[in-house]
Amino acid sequence: MEHDRVEQDKADGSGGDGGYRHADPVVDAALNWFVTLLDGSADAETLAAYHAWRQSDPRHAQAFDRLAEINGMPELRAATRAGAPQPVPLHHPAARSAPRGPWWGSLAAAVVLAAIGLHLFPAMTLRWTADHRTAAGERREVALPDGSRLTLDTDSAVALDFGDGRRTVRLLRGQGYFDVVPDPARPFRVIGGYSTVQVTGTAFAVHADDGQDAVVLERGRVSVSRLDDPDRSVNLVPGDRVTATAAGLSGVARADPATALAWREGRYVFHEQPFAAVVDTLRRYHPGTILLLDERVGRERVSGNYRLDDAVGALQSLAGIVGARVTTLPAGIVVVR
Numbered sequence: 001m002e003h004d005r006v007e008q009d010k011a012d013g014s015g016g017d018g019g020y021r022h023a024d025p026v027v028d029a030a031l032n033w034f035v036t037l038l039d040g041s042a043d044a045e046t047l048a049a050y051h052a053w054r055q056s057d058p059r060h061a062q063a064f065d066r067l068a069e070i071n072g073m074p075e076l077r078a079a080t081r082a083g084a085p086q087p088v089p090l091h092h093p094a095a096r097s098a099p100r101g102p103w104w105g106s107l108a109a110a111v112v113l114a115a116i117g118l119h120l121f122p123a124m125t126l127r128w129t130a131d132h133r134t135a136a137g138e139r140r141e142v143a144l145p146d147g148s149r150l151t152l153d154t155d156s157a158v159a160l161d162f163g164d165g166r167r168t169v170r171l172l173r174g175q176g177y178f179d180v181v182p183d184p185a186r187p188f189r190v191i192g193g194y195s196t197v198q199v200t201g202t203a204f205a206v207h208a209d210d211g212q213d214a215v216v217l218e219r220g221r222v223s224v225s226r227l228d229d230p231d232r233s234v235n236l237v238p239g240d241r242v243t244a245t246a247a248g249l250s251g252v253a254r255a256d257p258a259t260a261l262a263w264r265e266g267r268y269v270f271h272e273q274p275f276a277a278v279v280d281t282l283r284r285y286h287p288g289t290i291l292l293l294d295e296r297v298g299r300e301r302v303s304g305n306y307r308l309d310d311a312v313g314a315l316q317s318l319a320g321i322v323g324a325r326v327t328t329l330p331a332g333i334v335v336v337r
Contacts, residue, residue, distance in 0.1 A: 029053065030063035035293070035327055035335050126157045130172055133157035136287040137309065139266070144169070148188065151177040151264055153207075154308070155284045174284070175207040177264055180220075195244035196230065198223050204236075205261055212245045218257045224249065263308060271303045275322050278302060279315070279336065286311040288332020297324045297336070 033050055036042060042050070054060050126133055132142050134152050142150040145162040152158065156174025167188040169178070180188045182201025190197040190206050192213035197206060202220020206213060215224050217236040224242050225233035226249060234242055234249055241255035262269040268285075270278060276298030283290045285308045292298055300322040306314035312326075312334055319326045319336055327335045 026057070026059050026063050030060065030066075032293075032337075033064055035337060126172060129159050130157035131160045133172075134174070137285050137311070139263075146183065146186070146188075147181045149179040151179075153177075153263055153284075171206055171208045171213075173208065175205065175263070177203070177205040177261060179203045191227070192244070194227055194246065195249075196225050196227060198225075198233075212243045214241065214243045216241045216255050216257060216260045218261060262305075266308050267305060268308050268314065269305045272301045273303070274298060275300045275302050275318065275324075278304075278318060282311040282315055285309075286332065286334065288334065290315065290334045291336065293335060293337040294324065297322050 132152055134140050134154055134156050136155045138154055140152045142152055144150055146167050153175035156176060157172040158176060159170045159172060161168040165186055167186050170191045178190060180199050180201050184200045188199050192206055192208040195213040197215055199222045202222055203218045204222055205216045217238055217240050219238050222236050223233040226244055234252060239254055239257060241253045243250040259269045268281060276292060279290060279292050302318050302321055316326045324336050
C-alpha cells in the first residue's frame, strides 16, 4: 500500500486517496508532503519523489516551507531541502522574498473561524446549560437528586430538572448510563436530541450525537418515543436497542449489553465496523484532534477490544491492521493516512 502511495506522489505530488483536499492543489500537495515527511521515516524513493515535486515549481517549495514555518519546525524545512538528487537549488530565490499569497490569509482566517465555531461557542453553551459534564477521556459517576445513579461517559453533558415532582435529565451531548430508583408516581425521563425515554425503575444507556439517539436497555422496561410524536412509542425489554433520528424510530434490534456498554468499564468492543466509524468513536476519547485523510482506509472493516484511556494506542494498533500510517503532531493532533 505504501508503494502505491509513493507512485501517486510521483504522479501528482499528493499523498492521499480521497479524504480531505484543500481547494488550492499546490497547498493540498504541500499538506500531504508535510504529513508524509514529518516523522522522518521516508525512504529514498519517497524523498526523491518529494524533491522532484519541490523543484518542478517554485510555488511548491514556498508552500511547503511556509507550512514548516507555521508549525514551528525549521528542522523539517532544513532536512527536506538537503539531499536533493540533482545539484539544482531546491528553494527558488523568489520564493524566499515572495509575499504570502492570499490563500495563507484565507487559511489562517478559516482556522480561527473553525476554532471559534467548533470549539469555543459549543463549549460556552454547554458551560452555561449543563449541570454535569465531562472532558475528553473522562468518565464520572453522578448521584442524582432522587437517588438514581448516572455514569457520564467522555465528552458528555447533561442538564437536570428534578423540581415539582419531575425527574428529567436532558442529555445535551455524548452518552450516559442510568440506574434508576423505582418510583411509579414519578416517571424518570431522559430527553435526547430526537427522543424521550421514560421509565419507573430500570438501567439503560442513551447515546446522543448529531444524527441520532441510541438507547440500549440492560434491565427493566422502558418506552422510547420521538420528541415530535410523544403518543407513539416503542417498548423495550432487556437486550433491546432502538435509535431515533429526524426520520423516525428504527425497528427494535437485539444488542449484547456487555459489548454495547463496555465503555462503563473503560473498554471499546466492536466487530466488523468500518475503520472510519471506529475513528469517530476514538475521537471522543482523545483530547486533541484526529484527522483521517484516506477514505479508502476508512472503509476497511475491523474488530477489536481496546482500552479507552489510550485512544492513540488503539488507533496505532488498528492503523497497522488496515495499512495506514499514524503521525502525531504537537497540540494533540493525530493524522491517519
